[in-house]
Amino acid sequence: MDKKHFYRVGSHSGSWDDLPTDLDELDSLTNSARKHIEPWLSAVFQAEHLNLLLGSGFTTAVGYLAGVGATGMAKVTFGTTYDVAIDAHAQAGATAMKRGAANIEDQFRSALALLEGLGVIDKAAEKSLKDGIDTQMSGFLTSLLKTESGIVVGKDPASKDAAQGTLQSFLLSFASRAASRERLHVFTTNYDRLIEHGCDYAGLRIIDRFVGALNPVFRASRVEVDVHYNPPGIRGEPRFMEGVIRLTKLHGSLDWFFDKNERRIYRKGIPFGAPADHTDIPKKPVDTVMIYPNPAKDVETTQYPYAELFRDFAAAACRPNAVVVTYGYGFGDDHVNRVLLDMLTIPSTHLVIMAYEADDRLKAFIEKTRDAQVSLLIGPHFSDLQTLVANYLPKPALDYISGRMTELLKHRPGDPKANDPPAASSPAPSIGAV
Numbered sequence: 001m002d003k004k005h006f007y008r009v010g011s012h013s014g015s016w017d018d019l020p021t022d023l024d025e026l027d028s029l030t031n032s033a034r035k036h037i038e039p040w041l042s043a044v045f046q047a048e049h050l051n052l053l054l055g056s057g058f059t060t061a062v063g064y065l066a067g068v069g070a071t072g073m074a075k076v077t078f079g080t081t082y083d084v085a086i087d088a089h090a091q092a093g094a095t096a097m098k099r100g101a102a103n104i105e106d107q108f109r110s111a112l113a114l115l116e117g118l119g120v121i122d123k124a125a126e127k128s129l130k131d132g133i134d135t136q137m138s139g140f141l142t143s144l145l146k147t148e149s150g151i152v153v154g155k156d157p158a159s160k161d162a163a164q165g166t167l168q169s170f171l172l173s174f175a176s177r178a179a180s181r182e183r184l185h186v187f188t189t190n191y192d193r194l195i196e197h198g199c200d201y202a203g204l205r206i207i208d209r210f211v212g213a214l215n216p217v218f219r220a221s222r223v224e225v226d227v228h229y230n231p232p233g234i235r236g237e238p239r240f241m242e243g244v245i246r247l248t249k250l251h252g253s254l255d256w257f258f259d260k261n262e263r264r265i266y267r268k269g270i271p272f273g274a275p276a277d278h279t280d281i282p283k284k285p286v287d288t289v290m291i292y293p294n295p296a297k298d299v300e301t302t303q304y305p306y307a308e309l310f311r312d313f314a315a316a317a318c319r320p321n322a323v324v325v326t327y328g329y330g331f332g333d334d335h336v337n338r339v340l341l342d343m344l345t346i347p348s349t350h351l352v353i354m355a356y357e358a359d360d361r362l363k364a365f366i367e368k369t370r371d372a373q374v375s376l377l378i379g380p381h382f383s384d385l386q387t388l389v390a391n392y393l394p395k396p397a398l399d400y401i402s403g404r405m406t407e408l409l410k411h412r413p414g415d416p417k418a419n420d421p422p423a424a425s426s427p428a429p430s431i432g433a434v
Contacts, residue, residue: 005379006358007033008371009040019381033382034391040375042394044350045174048181048321052174053336054188054195057328057356061385062194063147066163067155071143071192073103078111078132080125086110100332100361104140108133112286134284141285142276144192144254149273151194166385167198171245173393174325175204179240183207183226185316189251189333191291196247197272205244209308210267218256218265220308248312250336256290257282265290265305310335317343325352327383331361340365344373351375356383 003015014033020026060070075090077083090106111133118126154160175184188195199206207225210216228238249256255270268280282288290305317324317339324340331337343349352375355362366374381387 003379004357005381006376007037007378007382008374008376009037010375012036012040030387030391037377037382037392038394041352041392044323044325044352044375045177045394046181047323047350049185049316049319049323050174050177050182051185051187051316051322051324053324053326053329054186054190055326055329056190057330057383058188059147059190059192059194059328061328061383062163062167063151065159065166065385066151066153067159068147068150071140071147073105075102075107076104076136076139078107078129078136080129080132082111082114082125082129086114089113104136108137115286130284130286133286137285137289137291138283141254141281141289145274145276145278145281148192148194148197149275151197152273162386164198164201166389167194168202169389170385170393171195171198171202171204173389173395175202175243175245179242179244183244183246185246185248187248187250187313187316189329189336190249191251191254193253193255193272199245199247203243205241206247207244208247208249209305209312216267218267218305220305248309250306250309250313252290252306254289254291255280257288258290260287310339314339314342317349318346320346320348322346322348323350323352325354327354330355330359331365337365341368344369347373349373353377354383354388356380 003017005017005019006015007013014036016029020029056070056073063070075087078086086107087102087110089110090102093109094100094102094106111129115126115129115133118129151163152160154163174186177184186195196206205227207227209219211219227241227244229241230238253267255268257266257268258264259266270278270280274281313336316322322343324343329336340351344351350373351369353362353366354377356379358366358378362378366376377383377388377392382392
């Protein structure tokens, strides 16, 4: 992994410091790598339990295609006398979790911890700090909505179409599993609704912990709800519907709100990319908006609803024949990394990592794993969303049709090259012909 572009799938690997500048040479390199990567991923994606973990890099990649910038995680100031102490505590937490420099999530975590203490000893100071947190959290939510809006509109029509088409193809590459297999389970640490937007665009149905139509409410019970249909003319034999996925947002979402009176969590109907002055966006989000900064300790076992969400993640990943594919995740959350390492103690599990670069956090994580259980696609070439979708991710629909075509050709008499695809000048085989 010392070179800029690197892949390792099964017994095959390759690495390059620089890609060829000549387009023909680049196509040759891509075709050579695809012969190893695409069949391997096709096999991996047919595992009994398939999970997809998406981090902030996913939103960044789609935003890049749309020509807009993603929400920044740079540090902020709260405008109080405690800012220096908050920054020091945030940096200590980031160092303890081996994540390098602290970011806005670390600051929110430290500021919220301080706010709890000030509520006991100094009400005036508590109000001052709460106002500062409200201001910065409102700005953070506005930035998320601005990113969503930019993806919807795009820099120009071509950028918009490229972003939405690539987003749809990416999700379908994972979600297009046989309906009889267990559903794809998507996990994300992001607060935005890009995954939900992509699923709407691709026609995928989402199953999560929320129940209801007008005001969906979060349910703690783990009931294996699914979507079935009755084939025409057949009664009493419901079948699984295709195009259904499960979604878990590990750190919450910008449209989750906590009702203090009812002690329940609701999902508000905030449109994707809504303006900052939308009526459902609170002016003081600290007490209501359910977004959850990185924990420094095992507080996910006691904090509602994050205990249920992390239990879902552990239950989905830590079992035999499970696969987790990561994209855009920086391995900076110790609580997520711990689940992944626990998963890899089961010999039949596998982890696929797609990352823009192999930084110190990723290298430190990989050192704790076994090569046979981890596939890697590292670097700007292999992690580029468009390149990934066009060349390396499996296309289940094409695989199915190609398989049927091959079977048809095998059974046609008098063809000395039955296993070869038909020439360009000959008529294409009729799908479903006998």
